[in-house]
Amino acid sequence: MRWALDVDSLNAPVTSKTRMIVVTNPNNPTGAVLTESEMDEIIRAARKVKAWLLVDEFTAGPRWRDRSLRLLRAYDKLLLHRVSRRPSDCRAWHWMDCRTR
Numbered sequence: 001m002r003w004a005l006d007v008d009s010l011n012a013p014v015t016s017k018t019r020m021i022v023v024t025n026p027n028n029p030t031g032a033v034l035t036e037s038e039m040d041e042i043i044r045a046a047r048k049v050k051a052w053l054l055v056d057e058f059t060a061g062p063r064w065r066d067r068s069l070r071l072l073r074a075y076d077k078l079l080l081h082r083v084s085r086r087p088s089d090c091r092a093w094h095w096m097d098c099r100t101r
Contacts, residue, residue, distance in 0.1 A: 003032040007041050014045045020052040021045060036070070043075045056081045 014021065023042055026033045034042070039055075046053040053075055057068070068080055 003030040005034060005038040005041060010041065011045055014049055014051070016049055018049050018051045020054055022054045023056065025055060025057045036067075039071065040074070043071075043078075046077065047075060050077070052077045052079065054079045054081065056083075058083050 021042060023034070023039075025039075043053065045051075055071060055078065057080065068082060071078060071080060
């Protein structure tokens with residue numbers, strides 16, 4: 001059984017005073033990866049109050065690149081921090097993406 005996003009628990013604290021929602025994906029400490037529908041719920045919560053969305057992702061492979069592009073297209077106020085490393089290497093690469101209009 002995997003950990004899953006509780007949408008009610010997400011939406012309860014999000015108010016007009018919310019300026020940013022921070023998401024770590026995969027989720028620590030469970031290691032669960034948010035599904036596209038769960039990310040859509042998070043985007044919907046941020047959009048509702050016009051909050052920034054900071055998504056911190058550990059990426060691995062082309063599947064993540066496509067996922068990141070989808071996120072960047074889905075919401076204007078998104079900051080995407082990605083970390084990537086090769087399994088055979090301890091070094092990590094960090095980069096940020098955002099969509100601007």
